[in-house]
Amino acid sequence: xxxxxxxxxxxxxxxxxxxxxxxxxxxxxxxxxxxxxxxxxxxxxxxxxxxxxxxxxxxxxxxxxxxxxxxxxxxxxxxxxxxxxxxxxxxxxxxxxxxxxxxxxxxxxxxxxxxxxxxxxxxxxxxxxxxxxxxxxxxxxxxxxxxxxxxxxxxxxxxxxxxxxxxxxxxxxxxxxxxxxxxxxxxxxxxxxxxxxxxxxxxxxxxxxxxxxxxxxxxxxxxxxxxxxxxxxxxxxxxxxxxxxxxxxxxxxxxxxxxxxxxxxxxxxxxxxxxxxxxxxxxxxxxxxxxxxxxxxxxxxxxxxxxxxxxxxxxxxxxxxxxxxxxxxxxxxxxxxxxxxxxxxxxxxxxx
Numbered sequence: 001x002x003x004x005x006x007x008x009x010x011x012x013x014x015x016x017x018x019x020x021x022x023x024x025x026x027x028x029x030x031x032x033x034x035x036x037x038x039x040x041x042x043x044x045x046x047x048x049x050x051x052x053x054x055x056x057x058x059x060x061x062x063x064x065x066x067x068x069x070x071x072x073x074x075x076x077x078x079x080x081x082x083x084x085x086x087x088x089x090x091x092x093x094x095x096x097x098x099x100x101x102x103x104x105x106x107x108x109x110x111x112x113x114x115x116x117x118x119x120x121x122x123x124x125x126x127x128x129x130x131x132x133x134x135x136x137x138x139x140x141x142x143x144x145x146x147x148x149x150x151x152x153x154x155x156x157x158x159x160x161x162x163x164x165x166x167x168x169x170x171x172x173x174x175x176x177x178x179x180x181x182x183x184x185x186x187x188x189x190x191x192x193x194x195x196x197x198x199x200x201x202x203x204x205x206x207x208x209x210x211x212x213x214x215x216x217x218x219x220x221x222x223x224x225x226x227x228x229x230x231x232x233x234x235x236x237x238x239x240x241x242x243x244x245x246x247x248x249x250x251x252x253x254x255x256x257x258x259x260x261x262x263x264x265x266x267x268x269x270x271x272x273x274x275x276x277x278x279x280x281x282x283x284x285x286x287x288x289x290x291x292x293x294x295x296x297x298x299x300x301x302x303x304x305x306x307x308x309x310x311x312x313x314x315x316x317x318x319x320x321x322x323x324x325x326x327x328x329x330x331x332x333x334x335x336x337x338x339x340x341x342x343x344x345x346x347x348x349x350x351x352x
Contacts, residue, residue: 036200037200039055049111055193062181062182062194063197068107071170077102079102083100087099089125094125104136104137107138140161143172143175149170149171151280153167215328215329217262217340218261220263221265222234222235222265227292229290247296252325261273262334276304279301280302
């Protein structure tokens, strides 16, 4: 199988070409960062992301239909709708990130970058706001990190809001998919708004770059974790089950799941795998044969790996790599260099 180097440098961090159609157009830079969409002028925290969503919902009927159709299936917005950002309630002193209001529909959106949940006090305040407006259809939407929807939904299950409030959990990638679909509908202006929203959210919402050939290489051990079966070491996990997991917090682990994972042990590179899918879990139990029935203190990324790419020659670890330190290098260079350290050095030189 040929491993072609993709021209990643010619593609922006949001997947749109920065050469070609932009040729001759001045580059806009804000605080040393390229501004690739109008929403980049806002920033990248939750309030900025909600402001971008609010603008798109108010300017793109197709985006509004996509969003409402997802959070309140079967609801048709037949009259002008109000989109409110950072609405302050003088009675409870709180703010909502986004609210959608029309006579028979009320949606409150709470945005989270991780999987933190609204406090009990916040949830009670939301109940009061829903009761005040008293729309026939009511939805409380939590926008959260990709892959943690099941965890957030499970942790919210202890909250039993009065009817007709529905609880909906969306990942940021769900919102991007809605924007992509909306970008193919309507007139040029609303299509452009939806396209800009999708491009912006791709860059700020911790989404994987599936166009990159960069490999995150980690060291594996045959030492079995405490509480795990004796025949299920980290090496067994990868080689026998084609899975890998790592903590969502702490250490030198990547915050965004890589597109490719590489594994080294016994002093050399053993295999490289595409990450076909992933989820965030609180326990490995039931995810693959032999996984123990235990619960972690913090959730973990659980990666499902594709078939291995193995170098056709021995690729030793090489000098300058600490015993268990992770590193990043290009796929084709890892498979062709004589050492991992050389592949890392050449990848860094290529990126410079």
